[in-house]
Amino acid sequence: MATLEIKDLHVSVDTEDGPKEILKGVNLTIRDGETHAIMGPNGSGKSTLAYSIAGHPKYHVTSGSVTLDGIDVLAMTVDERARAGLFLAMQYPVEVPGVSVTNFLRTAKTAIDGEAPKLRTWVKEVNAAMDRVKMDTAFATRNVNEGFSGGEKKRHEIVQLELLDPKVAVLDETDSGLDIDALKIVSEGVNRFKQNGDKGVLLITHYTRILRYITPDFVHVFVNGQVAEEGGPELADELEANGYDRFVSAAV
Amino acid sequence: MGQEVSLDVSSHLHPAGSFDLADHPVPTGMEEIWRFTPLKRLRGLHDSAPFVDGAVAVKVEASPDVVVEHLAADAAVRGISGLVPTDRISARAWDAATGVTVVRIPTEVVAAGPTVVRHIGSGSDTASAAHTVIVAEKFSRATVVLDFEGSATLADNVEILLDDGAELTVVSLQDWADDAVHQSTQHARVGRDATLKHVSVSFGGDLVRHDATAEFSGPGGSVEMLGMYFADEGQHIEHRLFVDHTAPRTKSNVVYKGALQGQGAHTVWIGNVLIRKIAEGIETYEENRNLVLTDGCRADSVPNLEIETGEIEGAGHASATGRFDDEQLFYLRSRGIEEFEARRLVVHGFFHDLIRRIGVESLESKLAETVEAELSKNVLKAL
Incomplete structure (x- = not known):
């Protein structure tokens, strides 16, 4: 059971000309078992929403609330949010020199679970998770994301998603830069995660392509820092056919 | 006047050498x-503090x-390295040394395990x-390890000669008391x-x-210089x-990494490379990276490269000094890892590849432990 509730969220970033408001009152409720797709043109604030939920220090919440099962997420530190059950699959996963994937995954798993995973089963689990996304297990000894291709980084995000098994996953343009094979592999990973209990998924994407493999329950069109329109999967079909023009011109 | 020998280094950054103290006025x-x-x-080491035997064993x-x-x-062995x-x-140290410790690895001997030369200081009052x-x-x-420990005010010269x-591998470990x-x-x-490593x-x-x-002293030689420091x-x-690339087809690779923490911590790294006219076909790269962990530190980093011939394989350098990478910390923390643990991972990671490249197994865990001990002093305690 998990409900992520975002109410009237306003978020600013610092610019040279002072604070600039990016999110202008976002309302969104993700109940367990639901997959929500957020679609929108570049610069509409989709990624800002993802990073604000995860607590990136660059983004300042000026008003509104984010709660997970009624508990104030905004009062939590970045790592507390993750331990509370939130996961952000990043569009640009960060390289961490000198830290091996093995060490990173074990440290993260230990932090999330509050105890170290059992060594024997854990190694098997990691190898199996890498196998499922067709990632060579040799990656385990490499430094986190260092020298990984774009596709390998995204697969590594899915490996983490499956191993850390959060309540709610926010996927920030996980489909960007993937070829069709990689897109299918990543989508299958997300679908496995969804089947593994009542999971919430917030799928942020620019393109409708990934929605052929991950079926959303709800589609939200994001324009100018707000949800401009909401609907079912059919809304994605309309965007596929007509693009964002209708929403962008309406917002101007 | 002592012997008149000049190192004849044409690099403007490096003064000509001399055994005659009169050629080395007290620096200002x-x-x-x-x-x-x-x-x-410096406790007068650079001036005329008297040297006394017995404080360093x-x-x-x-x-x-x-x-x-x-x-x-x-x-006669003194001066053998040039x-x-x-x-x-x-x-001054050349003049004052009353003895010389010679470590000789005979022809074709492959030594098992490192030879450790310990300099153990018992007090810093006398030079x-x-x-x-x-x-x-x-x-x-x-592999020869020069281990410096204890309390001391020490000036020393170390000569290293590699025959064909x-x-x-020479490791100089400055593990001194405060x-x-x-x-x-x-x-x-x-x-x-x-x-030479x-x-x-x-x-x-x-x-x-x-x-x-x-x-x-001949073509085909290779030098790797690695360094790590924690101020x-x-x-x-x-x-x-x-x-000093004094022969053709020689190689040099320099990597120094340092971390700084606490008020007044100061590190200096000067990396000079000279490629002489004769040194055709050489390859050189030098790199210095500093991780500034707290406010109040200063890291100076100056790579210099002088090239007298264009007929080389490659030459380059890099220097970077920065704080914790916020994006790295965010990424680790977004996976549930607490801030202090994330910082620990990043600092260990910063030194990890370098420690591995040192390649002296008995030192690897000691160095990792020292990094851990340094971290616990300040960075982790503050959180």
């Missing part, structure tokens, strides 16, 4: 080679087949001088097809100034490197 701090060093904290644990001798200061003092402290000569004869292979085809002052001048002459690790001491220089509150750690 304005000189290029002294401008970063807090002279007042030298103990050697030699690997089998490695020959160790303690000879008088007038032993070391000519290029600053006053080195020249000490020391001289060490390491000779790796033809086709020998060995020798493979030698009050130590140390200048070490280490010069290597690398023979034809010989390979020189490693300098500086953790302890109030002021540590370390000059490491290398030249080549705490008030500590001054200075590494000055000079690779």
